[in-house]
Each structure stands twice: as structure tokens, then as C-alpha cells.
Amino acid sequence: MKTALTLPLFLFSFSFLAAQDPAGIPAEAQKAAQSVKPEAIRAHMRFLADDAMEGRKPGTRGYRLAANYVISQFEALGLQPAGDGQTYLQKVPLRQWRVNEDGCSLTVLGKKGQEQLLIYGKNYTLSPVYGDAKSEITAPVVFVGFGVTAPDLGYDDYKNMDVKGKIVAYFNGAPAAFPSSQRAYHGSAKLENAAAHGAVGVISFSLPTDVRNRMEASSARSRQGTYRWLGKDGKPQRVFPELKGVAALGDSTARVFLAQSGRALADIIAAANKSIPQAFPLNLSVRMKTETQSGGDIEGYNVVGLLPGTDPVLKNEYVVYVSHLDHLGIGRPVKGDSIFNGAHDNASGVAINLEAARMYASLPTKPKRSILFVGVTAEEMGLLGSDYFASNPTVPKEKMIANLCLDMPFFFHPLIDIVPYGYEHSSMAKEVNTVAKYLGVKVAKDPMPEQVVFMRSDHFSFVRQGIPAIYVKSGTESGNPQIDGLKLNLDWRATIYHSPQDDINQPFDYNAAAKHAQIQFLVGYLTAQNPQRPTWNAGDFFGNKFGPKPGVRSSAESGR
Incomplete structure (x- = not known):
């Protein structure tokens, strides 16, 4: 030395x-x-x-x-x-929580009644639903850009879009035009924002350029479980019980979802890259089942x-x-x-x-x-x-x-x-x-x-x-x-x-x-x-x- x-x-x-x-x-x-x-x-x-x-x-x-x-x-x-x-x-x-994969499912419901069951760990992963051993929701899916509301920056992906009782889907991260600290904050506060707008579930996925949240990485992380600290009432803190299902999609699966909107995928990605707010229905519904168990x-x-x-x-x-x-x-x-x-x-x-x-x-x-x-x-x-x-x-x-x-x-x-x-x-x-x-x-x-x-x-x-x-x-x-x-x-x-x-x-x-x-x-x-x-x-x-x-x-x- x-x-x-x-x-x-x-x-x-x-x-x-x-x-x-x-x-x-x-x-x-x-x-x-x-x-x-x-x-x-x-x-x-x-x-x-x-x-x-x-x-x-x-x-x-x-x-x-x-x-x-x-x-x-x-x-x-x-x-x-x-x-x-x-x-x-x-x-x-x-306290630790884990998702029991055998008790979980995510099914895409088309307009004509067709159903497509996705594969856990390949197409999607689920986060624990804290406080509910078994949780199930079925709701239409609305795409909300980055899922960000930032009035101080004149930006709102939820503007003129009612998502009460619906599942919102959004890109990971936050608009690149935001200052670094604001971008960091809004990128981390999206579950809270979705719950505040009345959503009952969330689906997130990455832009093609974001390699940090690929399914193989997020799948391994999800299997490790998550921890929360408990309040004096014994309940986990910084969780959002209004959200009955929280999913992350793999890249190819996300592309299939976005294609149902009838909009060009390239245009959706371009708007995100230009930090332009966007929101529209995806013309499909999802049934999400999550089984959560305490890891101790x-x-x-x-x-x-x-x-x-x-x-x-x-x-x-x-x-x-x-x-x-x-x-x-x-x-x-x-x-x-x-x-x-x-x-x-x-x-x-x-x-x-x-x-x-x-x-x-x-x-x-x-x-x-x-x-x-x-x-x-x-x-x-x-x-x-x-x-x-x-x-x-x-x-x-x-x-x-x-x-x-x-x-x-x-x-x-x-x-x-x-x-x-x-x-x-x-x-x-x-x-x-x-x-x-x-x-x-x-x-x-x-x-x-x-x-x-x-x-x-x-x-x-x-x-x-x-x-x-x-x-x-x-x-x-x-x-x-x-x-x-x-x-x-x-x-x-x-x-x-x-x-x-x-x-x-x-x-x-x-x-x-x-x-x-x-x-x-x-x-x-x-x-x-x-x-x-x-x-x-x-x-x-x-x-x-x-x-x-x-x-x-x-x-x-x-x-x-």
C-alpha cells in the first residue's frame, strides 16, 4: 500500500x-x-x-x-x-415476502373472448401483494406512457384519462427531458401515482434501449423475495394495498401488448424518447392472480x-x-x-x-x-x-x-x-x-x-x-x-x-x-x-x- x-x-x-x-x-x-x-x-x-x-x-x-x-x-x-x-x-x-409461482398466473383476454395464458419467468413476473395471501383482478389495460405525473414540469401521462378500476401499463423509467433528480424521483414513485389515480393493477416494461430490466434479470431478482419494515401495527410500510396485481413484462411480450392498441410501436417508442405524454387503451384485458407468502x-x-x-x-x-x-x-x-x-x-x-x-x-x-x-x-x-x-x-x-x-x-x-x-x-x-x-x-x-x-x-x-x-x-x-x-x-x-x-x-x-x-x-x-x-x-x-x-x-x- x-x-x-x-x-x-x-x-x-x-x-x-x-x-x-x-x-x-x-x-x-x-x-x-x-x-x-x-x-x-x-x-x-x-x-x-x-x-x-x-x-x-x-x-x-x-x-x-x-x-x-x-x-x-x-x-x-x-x-x-x-x-x-x-x-x-x-x-x-x-419481514420478507415471496411470490408462490405455482399459485400465480397472468392471462390476456381478447375482445372476442380468446384467452392467452402467459408463462411465469419467461413472459412476466409478479411482485408480492402485501397483506393478501391470494389476490385476483380482471380489468381492462390502459397504456399511460411512463406513468408519470409532474405538474411542476408540465408533464402528465394521465391527463384526460380515467383509469379508475383499470390496470395501467407503462415504460420503466421517466422522461429523459426531466432534470436528473426529478427523473429519479418520478421513476421511483409510479406505483404510488397509479394508486392515487385509482388503478387496481400495474404492468411495467422497458424501452428497447433499457437493458437493466430484461426478463432474465428481473426474474432472478423476483425469486429472491422482497423486504419491508413493519409499522407499530405490524403492517408493511411503503406499500400500496389498492394495487391488487403488479406485473413486469418481458420485451417481446410487451410488444404484443402494445400492438393491440392499433398504433405503430415505433411511434409509441418515439413519443417516449421525446418525453411526450401519451395515454390510450390497449384494447385488451388481463386477469392477474398473485399468491404471496411470508418468507419470515x-x-x-x-x-x-x-x-x-x-x-x-x-x-x-x-x-x-x-x-x-x-x-x-x-x-x-x-x-x-x-x-x-x-x-x-x-x-x-x-x-x-x-x-x-x-x-x-x-x-x-x-x-x-x-x-x-x-x-x-x-x-x-x-x-x-x-x-x-x-x-x-x-x-x-x-x-x-x-x-x-x-x-x-x-x-x-x-x-x-x-x-x-x-x-x-x-x-x-x-x-x-x-x-x-x-x-x-x-x-x-x-x-x-x-x-x-x-x-x-x-x-x-x-x-x-x-x-x-x-x-x-x-x-x-x-x-x-x-x-x-x-x-x-x-x-x-x-x-x-x-x-x-x-x-x-x-x-x-x-x-x-x-x-x-x-x-x-x-x-x-x-x-x-x-x-x-x-x-x-x-x-x-x-x-x-x-x-x-x-x-x-x-x-x-x-x-x-
């Missing part, structure tokens, strides 16, 4: 920067940031990604070992327990530690750090290895946040606001642990004023530029700019908007609760003309991501990881010291969607 050779130069450079350009950062915070320990990040990662953790799947011995390790670090740093019952753990009740319960755990603030008033508000502790466990062997260690995804994020916690603990005067560090479970199951915490926090929800997430920050080359997801949405951009200038890193735009990163990690659980969030990842500059940072990232995603090869033996640049830790610490520190809590930018999509409504003061603001 090259860490030992470059560390003195690394620390010297930051001492120089601190002296030349303080950038409004207090001296004690500068000193804490300069104390960063790349070797500590490596040590945390080495433990969390060890084979003994068995891939840290929720509900396993390995996950509990990893959680106990994080607890021991919290205790050593003097963080107070902030989970359930004065412990460091918050229980997260999880898992008691997941979030790990929560608290650094109390020092201001008499502001200490009752919280800056929340989050990183997911879980990974995929043990699976099919790949290149002779069956343990999905998750070194980068996401032992790295946990390790860096632990190093940020150490910097906070080293401060002679702690921040004005309190700092929460949360290692969340079940991110790989659909952001479930963070959604549970953000919905059922162990502190007053309205007192959580900001979130900083870290997940796979990508440190396989020096950190020259950063992509701070969420930057364009809130006033936290000011803190990011201040810290970036101090550390000498550039702020770059999202180089991979098609990856819809803003929706894909735990910060979005806090955005849903109206809490501004920042999620920093490495940019594409490597400082070496021979190394294309974007290609390196894409290649890693294509070959290592979610495989057993994501282990500690990769060529990590721990100095770059240390700079990530400095960014995490300093952005959170400045946020905690700011007399004003972060605000959504005027007219921001997520602020309008989830934040306080105009003219309505939050309870936290009303208490001051």
Missing part, C-alpha cells in the same frame, strides 16, 4: 492550506481535521470487511458482530447511546451514537450522519469466493464516518448542535433501515436539521474533485463550498446522471422527511492523465460492484479516504455551528415536495 509513503506530504499540504486559506473555519476545527488518520480508516474497513463478518447480512451473526464493533468504537469515543432504551441499538422489524421476519438493528451539543438551545437539534452497515451476506461463488464482503459497499462509508466521529471527539469544545452517528441496516434491501430511522427517529423528528450520508465514496485515486449530491437543493451548498475551498478540491457536476444516484442511498430517506441532505462522492479527476476516473468508476461497477471481489484487497487510496473524512467532519461541523438551520432553496423540487410548506414554520423554528 502507498499510504505510508505519502502520508507526511498529505498532512503537510493540509497544514499549509490551513495557514494560507482558513476560509472561515475555526482553528480548533482545522486542527481536528488535520489530525485525520488514513490508517484508522483502513483498520475499520479491514475488520468490517473480514470474512468473519460473513457479508454483514441483516439478521445474521456477522451483522451483529459488525454492529458490536461499531458500538465499541462509539463507546471508546465517548458517544452516548441513542438507540432504544438507552442502548446503542434501534430495532428495525423486517428478521430483527434488524440500526446502531446510534450521540455527541451532545453545547449550546443551551441548539443542542436540542441534530446533525445526522448515516452510513449503511449491511451488505449481501453469503451467496453463489464467483471466482471461487462466496462471501460478499462489501469493503467499498459500504465498510468504507462506516469507517470514514467513524473517523469523522473521532475528529469530533477530539475537539476541546464540542459543536453547538448535537451530532448523531447512525449505522443503518437493510440498505441493500431498499433503504429500509434509514427509512425506518427517519420515520421513527430516536430523537424528535422535527429536530433533525441536516443529514450527511456516505456510501461507496470511491477512493481508488487521489481526491481532486467531488460530486456533492443534494448540493443544488439546499443552503448546505455554502458549507460544502467553504470546505471544498479549504481542502483544495473542486466541486463537480454529476458525471453519471443516468445512474440516478440521488435516489439510491440512505440520504434520500431523510429527504423524504423534509430534511436537507448531502451525499459526497468522488469526481472523475484523478490527477493522472493516464487514469480516467469515470472509466475506472464504471469499470468497477461493471466488474466488482455487488460481487465477492469487493474485498479489502482492492487498491484503495486511503489518503483520498482521509480527505473524504475531513469533508464529512467539516461540512457537518459548520452546519452544527451555524445559528440558522439549513433550508431548501426557493422553488426546489424536493423542498416543495417534502419540506415545510410556505408560510408554515416548523416546530423547531417555532420553539426558538
Whole structure:
């Protein structure tokens, strides 16, 4: 490893920067940031990604070992327990559901009474119908483009189309003309939108250019089952009981469906590619039968530690750090290895946040606001642990004023530029700019908007609760003309991501990881010291969607 050779130069450079350009950062915070320990990040990662953790799947011995390790670090740093019952753990009740294929069917009903029974796993798959062991619907099918309603963008696939009591069919994804974050949100909110319009079922399929949702891939995923967290009433959350059938079609089957409309398939695809809303009947009906069974319960755990603030008033508000502790466990062997260690995804994020916690603990005067560090479970199951915490926090929800997430920050080359997801949405951009200038890193735009990163990690659980969030990842500059940072990232995603090869033996640049830790610490520190809590930018999509409504003061603001 090259860490030992470059560390003195690394620390010297930051001492120089601190002296030349303080950038409004207090001296004690500068000193804490300069104390960063790349070797500590490596040590945390080495433990969390060890084979003994068995891939840290929720509900396993390995996950509990990893959680106990994080607890021991919290205790050593003097963080107070902030989970359930004065412990460091918050229980997260999880339940799995699976579709029983033998009890499922999808039949196409033509106008003249003809019936065509489709083949599960070849023509279609079904999602669980939560709460109903057996569900059956028969209804006409209406095509609704992308199935998106976005009045702020002047777009509505449901305009002038009554779908009450009907099954809606739509393309996966969202209009390409949408800004990246809005596209990501609307692409993920289509079941909710269908239910809101009165539909009783959904059929989704892909555009010809979308290879990610092909039947062979979606069929394998569907057989793994899905998880949801349970509310206090024991019912699964973020489900839509109005929808009695949810199907995904293979490409060739979808073409047959669309052909029944009497419209040219090329015209339908062209309109979608041009982001033109469209809706029309498909001139057929579908009978969908879904048999759902519970795959059992898992008691997941979030790990929560608290650094109390020092201001008499502001200490009752919280800056929340989050990183997911879980990974995929043990699976099919790949290149002779069956343990999905998750070194980068996401032992790295946990390790860096632990190093940020150490910097906070080293401060002679702690921040004005309190700092929460949360290692969340079940991110790989659909952001479930963070959604549970953000919905059922162990502190007053309205007192959580900001979130900083870290997940796979990508440190396989020096950190020259950063992509701070969420930057364009809130006033936290000011803190990011201040810290970036101090550390000498550039702020770059999202180089991979098609990856819809803003929706894909735990910060979005806090955005849903109206809490501004920042999620920093490495940019594409490597400082070496021979190394294309974007290609390196894409290649890693294509070959290592979610495989057993994501282990500690990769060529990590721990100095770059240390700079990530400095960014995490300093952005959170400045946020905690700011007399004003972060605000959504005027007219921001997520602020309008989830934040306080105009003219309505939050309870936290009303208490001051």
C-alpha cells in the first residue's frame, strides 16, 4: 500500500492550506481535521470487511458482530447511546415476502373472448401483494406512457384519462427531458401515482434501449423475495394495498401488448424518447392472480451514537450522519469466493464516518448542535433501515436539521474533485463550498446522471422527511492523465460492484479516504455551528415536495 509513503506530504499540504486559506473555519476545527488518520480508516474497513463478518447480512451473526464493533468504537469515543432504551441499538422489524409461482398466473383476454395464458419467468413476473395471501383482478389495460405525473414540469401521462378500476401499463423509467433528480424521483414513485389515480393493477416494461430490466434479470431478482419494515401495527410500510396485481413484462411480450392498441410501436417508442405524454387503451384485458407468502421476519438493528451539543438551545437539534452497515451476506461463488464482503459497499462509508466521529471527539469544545452517528441496516434491501430511522427517529423528528450520508465514496485515486449530491437543493451548498475551498478540491457536476444516484442511498430517506441532505462522492479527476476516473468508476461497477471481489484487497487510496473524512467532519461541523438551520432553496423540487410548506414554520423554528 502507498499510504505510508505519502502520508507526511498529505498532512503537510493540509497544514499549509490551513495557514494560507482558513476560509472561515475555526482553528480548533482545522486542527481536528488535520489530525485525520488514513490508517484508522483502513483498520475499520479491514475488520468490517473480514470474512468473519460473513457479508454483514441483516439478521445474521456477522451483522451483529459488525454492529458490536461499531458500538465499541462509539463507546471508546465517548458517544452516548441513542438507540432504544438507552442502548446503542434501534430495532428495525423486517419481514420478507415471496411470490408462490405455482399459485400465480397472468392471462390476456381478447375482445372476442380468446384467452392467452402467459408463462411465469419467461413472459412476466409478479411482485408480492402485501397483506393478501391470494389476490385476483380482471380489468381492462390502459397504456399511460411512463406513468408519470409532474405538474411542476408540465408533464402528465394521465391527463384526460380515467383509469379508475383499470390496470395501467407503462415504460420503466421517466422522461429523459426531466432534470436528473426529478427523473429519479418520478421513476421511483409510479406505483404510488397509479394508486392515487385509482388503478387496481400495474404492468411495467422497458424501452428497447433499457437493458437493466430484461426478463432474465428481473426474474432472478423476483425469486429472491422482497423486504419491508413493519409499522407499530405490524403492517408493511411503503406499500400500496389498492394495487391488487403488479406485473413486469418481458420485451417481446410487451410488444404484443402494445400492438393491440392499433398504433405503430415505433411511434409509441418515439413519443417516449421525446418525453411526450401519451395515454390510450390497449384494447385488451388481463386477469392477474398473485399468491404471496411470508418468507419470515428478521430483527434488524440500526446502531446510534450521540455527541451532545453545547449550546443551551441548539443542542436540542441534530446533525445526522448515516452510513449503511449491511451488505449481501453469503451467496453463489464467483471466482471461487462466496462471501460478499462489501469493503467499498459500504465498510468504507462506516469507517470514514467513524473517523469523522473521532475528529469530533477530539475537539476541546464540542459543536453547538448535537451530532448523531447512525449505522443503518437493510440498505441493500431498499433503504429500509434509514427509512425506518427517519420515520421513527430516536430523537424528535422535527429536530433533525441536516443529514450527511456516505456510501461507496470511491477512493481508488487521489481526491481532486467531488460530486456533492443534494448540493443544488439546499443552503448546505455554502458549507460544502467553504470546505471544498479549504481542502483544495473542486466541486463537480454529476458525471453519471443516468445512474440516478440521488435516489439510491440512505440520504434520500431523510429527504423524504423534509430534511436537507448531502451525499459526497468522488469526481472523475484523478490527477493522472493516464487514469480516467469515470472509466475506472464504471469499470468497477461493471466488474466488482455487488460481487465477492469487493474485498479489502482492492487498491484503495486511503489518503483520498482521509480527505473524504475531513469533508464529512467539516461540512457537518459548520452546519452544527451555524445559528440558522439549513433550508431548501426557493422553488426546489424536493423542498416543495417534502419540506415545510410556505408560510408554515416548523416546530423547531417555532420553539426558538
